[in-house]
Amino acid sequence: MGYNNHLNPPLLRGDLSEVSHAPVLVEETLSALSCRKDVEATYLDCTVGMGGHTEAILKVTDPNVRVIGIDRDRDALSIAKQRLIPFQDRVTLCHGSLKALLEIAKGLGLFEVSGILFDLGISSMQLSSAKRGFSFQILGPLDMRMDPSLPITAATLINTLREKELADMIYQYGEEQRSRKIAAFIVRHREEKGEITQTTQLADIICRAVRQKSKWTRTHPATKTFQALRIAVNDELGELEAGLSHAVSLLAVGGRLVVISFHSLEDRPVKNRFRELCHVGAPHAAPSVKKFINLYKKPIIATREEVAKNLRARSAKLRALERVA
Numbered sequence: 461m462g463y464n465n466h467l468n469p470p471l472l473r474g475d476l477s478e479v480s481h482a483p484v485l486v487e488e489t490l491s492a493l494s495c496r497k498d499v500e501a502t503y504l505d506c507t508v509g510m511g512g513h514t515e516a517i518l519k520v521t522d523p524n525v526r527v528i529g530i531d532r533d534r535d536a537l538s539i540a541k542q543r544l545i546p547f548q549d550r551v552t553l554c555h556g557s558l559k560a561l562l563e564i565a566k567g568l569g570l571f572e573v574s575g576i577l578f579d580l581g582i583s584s585m586q587l588s589s590a591k592r593g594f595s596f597q598i599l600g601p602l603d604m605r606m607d608p609s610l611p612i613t614a615a616t617l618i619n620t621l622r623e624k625e626l627a628d629m630i631y632q633y634g635e636e637q638r639s640r641k642i643a644a645f646i647v648r649h650r651e652e653k654g655e656i657t658q659t660t661q662l663a664d665i666i667c668r669a670v671r672q673k674s675k676w677t678r679t680h681p682a683t684k685t686f687q688a689l690r691i692a693v694n695d696e697l698g699e700l701e702a703g704l705s706h707a708v709s710l711l712a713v714g715g716r717l718v719v720i721s722f723h724s725l726e727d728r729p730v731k732n733r734f735r736e737l738c739h740v741g742a743p744h745a746a747p748s749v750k751k752f753i754n755l756y757k758k759p760i761i762a763t764r765e766e767v768a769k770n771l772r773a774r775s776a777k778l779r780a781l782e783r784v785a
């Protein structure tokens with residue numbers, strides 16, 4: 461298996477049985493990417509995670525098709541490396557983020573590719589790992605960095621932002637209506653009891669702020685605040701915006717960009733960017749310039765059968781774009 465440069469992820473033997481991540485909308489992704497036998501192609505799986513989508517692409521394509529798998533999480537890459545051993549001659553794994561997509565591609569001598577996949581958000585492996593601090597249900601440090609070399613953790617934000625900054629962040633990235641109340645409770649806790657360092661500690665404070673017991677009906681009261689922190693810590697929206705630009709510039713004619721998102725803050729920029737790119741008469745539609753079409757009028761969502769098997773699929777939306785000229 462080819463490994464790029466600075467990355468040589470250790471094989472995490474045995475880990476696959478402990479952590480699993482069922483990829484969503486697999487058939488739909490293969491179809492949107494137009495993966496077929498007898499076609500020579502290079503795909504970029506920019507959020508390779510535990511390698512589920514990449515494995516599916518490699519299984520349905522010819523031996524001359526290769527996939528470059530990128531992720532900002534080295535643990536995920538180690539698991540993908542193990543899973544993809546049967547296809548090792550056809551895969552290159554790279555550590556990096558969407559913002560570095562162009563640089564990574566150029567470093568590999570790639571200037572145009574046949575298909576690009578973004579399967580956004582975090583994996584079940586990340587969510588269920590206590591030390592990563594993504595889950596309000598699992599006791600762990602308030603970390604939430606997809607790449608542990610990032611400079612700021614969720615604890616840094618929770619303990620250093622001013623009340624208004626906290627409220628704004630929770631509102632903007634969590635779309636949480638009760639952001640002011642939650643921010644006020646966090647700041648009061650900081651002043652009276654000291655730093656907030658653990659996931660479940662923060663979840664309790666949020667439950668008290670919104671006067672809802674941690675027993676929940678549909679959505680836990682901490683869901684949106686945790687989403688906001690994760691987005692802020694990892695600059696997820698900045699990453700997405702930059703990643704979309706790079707991806708569009710890397711598509712060959714006939715190439716496709718497929719994006720799977722899990723909430724409206726992810727889906728909206730994708731929808732808007734695709735609409736802009738496909739708008740006939742837009743400045744970029746001049747004869748010498750690239751042209752794109754939206755493959756689906758509405759996003760593709762999971763079937764009931766898939767949601768019954770994999771709850772993560774319930775909020776997944778797939779959008780796809782093709783470069784036609």
Ligand SMILES: C[S@@+](CC[C@H](N)C(=O)[O-])C[C@H]1O[C@@H](n2cnc3c(N)ncnc32)[C@H](O)[C@@H]1O
Pocket residue numbers: 481482483484506507508509510511512513514530531532533536556557558559579580581582583606696699700
């Ligand atoms: C939903 S999981 C992908 C699962 C994968 N498709 C599979 O089948 O196993 C999302 C992955 O994307 C990675 N990721 C999220 N944002 C990223 C970014 N901006 N750059 C690179 N990787 C990112 C996460 O670390 C995580 O491993």
